[in-house]
Amino acid sequence: MEKEIVSECANCGKVVYCHGGFLEGVQEGKELFCFACYEMKKS
Ligand SMILES: [Zn+2]
Secondary structure, eight states: OOOEEHHHHHHHOOOEEEEETEEEEEETTTTEEEEEHHHHHHH
């Protein structure tokens, strides 16, 4: 399966990948967050 680097998490700097069309993070406005940071932001 294709795995492309999309960007880095705006909070922790971890590389966020896209796996065959599935983004391993959350885009919010102009910023991209990994799931861990997005979960922390929500709470
Ligand atoms: Zn992060």
